[in-house]
Amino acid sequence: MPRVAYNDAALTIWTGGDSLKLIEGLSTNKMTDLAKGEVRQTIFTTTSAKIIDIATVYHMGDFLAVQTHKSCLEQLLSQVLPKILDQDVNIRDVTDMNSFLIEYQLEYENVGHFTSNSGTTQAFIAHGLSFIVSTLDVVHQIDGSVEEFNEWRIQNLIPWIHHEISSKNHPLAVGLSNFVHPDKGCYVGQEVLARMISRKRQGKRLTRVVNGEVDEKFISTQGKTHSLAIVRQN
Numbered sequence: 001m002p003r004v005a006y007n008d009a010a011l012t013i014w015t016g017g018d019s020l021k022l023i024e025g026l027s028t029n030k031m032t033d034l035a036k037g038e039v040r041q042t043i044f045t046t047t048s049a050k051i052i053d054i055a056t057v058y059h060m061g062d063f064l065a066v067q068t069h070k071s072c073l074e075q076l077l078s079q080v081l082p083k084i085l086d087q088d089v090n091i092r093d094v095t096d097m098n099s100f101l102i103e104y105q106l107e108y109e110n111v112g113h114f115t116s117n118s119g120t121t122q123a124f125i126a127h128g129l130s131f132i133v134s135t136l137d138v139v140h141q142i143d144g145s146v147e148e149f150n151e152w153r154i155q156n157l158i159p160w161i162h163h164e165i166s167s168k169n170h171p172l173a174v175g176l177s178n179f180v181h182p183d184k185g186c187y188v189g190q191e192v193l194a195r196m197i198s199r200k201r202q203g204k205r206l207t208r209v210v211n212g213e214v215d216e217k218f219i220s221t222q223g224k225t226h227s228l229a230i231v232r233q234n
Contacts, residue, residue: 001103002144003132008161009100010073011133014064016088023057023066026083026188028171030181036061039114039123043179044076045189049170049196052076054161054179056125058114065121067131069161070095079188101132101140104152128156154223157208163221164206164228172196173204173230174220204230 014023024031029042036059044052053072058065068076073093080091109124116122119135134140150160157175159165164174171180172193180193196202206220209229221228 001105001107002148003101003103003140003142004144004146004149005142006100006102006131008069008071009131009133010068010070010093010095011098011100012066012068012073013092013094014066015062015090015092018087018089019064020059022080022083022087022089023055023064024184024187026080027055028180028187028189028193030184031057034059037114038112039125040112041125041179043171043176044079045171045193046079046167047188047192049189049192050167051165051169051171051174052079052167054165054176056123056131058121058123065133067100067123067133071162097136099134099136099138099140101134101142102149103130103132104128104144104149106130126158128152129158150221151223154208154221154226154228157206157228159206159228160221164230169204169230170196170202172202173206175206201233203232205233206230 020032020034027042027044031042034040039058041054041056043054053068053076056067106128111124114121114123119138121133123131125131153160159174207229208226211225211227214229214231218229218231219227220230
């Protein structure tokens with residue numbers, strides 16, 4: 001199970017009884033039923049359904065730990081903070097107090113849950129993939145490379161931040177439809193996504209291609225023999 005550094009990860013702590021409600025009202029997935037010990041991903045989008053960031057939400061009991069990305073955090077908070085108003089929500093950035101890793105090719109995982117032990121929390125977010133968050137005093141062995149991780153992503157059709165997951169795309173186009181809950185109420189970008197789903201017209205889709213099979217302008221992650229591409233649907 002190789003591990004690679006997750007240098008763009010950010011972590012904020014959300015306290016207050018309205019935190020889950022606020023996240024649900026601003027993002028694509030159902031969140032208010034998230035229970036202690038569970039982890040779930042959701043997507044923050046603009047009013048035109050373009051991606052701002054994908055968030056991994058850990059329910060720690062008394063608070064939520066929300067893992068996002070440093071490169072997207074300013075834009076994300078500019079959307080979130082004005083919406084708090086008189087709700088019981090407080091947000092604190094603790095990114096610099098933690099280190100972040102990705103572990104993949106897992107043979108066993110309990111997807112949707114996390115474990116915590118001795119300053120380290122490991123969240124199993126998808127089959128074969130987990131995030132690790134640790135306090136700075138914990139030392140982890142890094143035995144994988146970004147290139148190897150990208151090859152694994154290509155093989156398993158897994159989108160990633162600043163490759164497939166970007167402000168140019170909407171969640172349905174990049175293989176994130178499982179984080180767009182079909183039966184929840186209004187959220188930012190909901191009208192656009194709901195219209196695409198009802199009409200079965202999402203415009204583009206994420207696919208794995210043999211190198212040279214499509215124009216390079218459609219390639220989002222380049223691999224040795226295969227790549228991920230976002231192409232228009234027929």
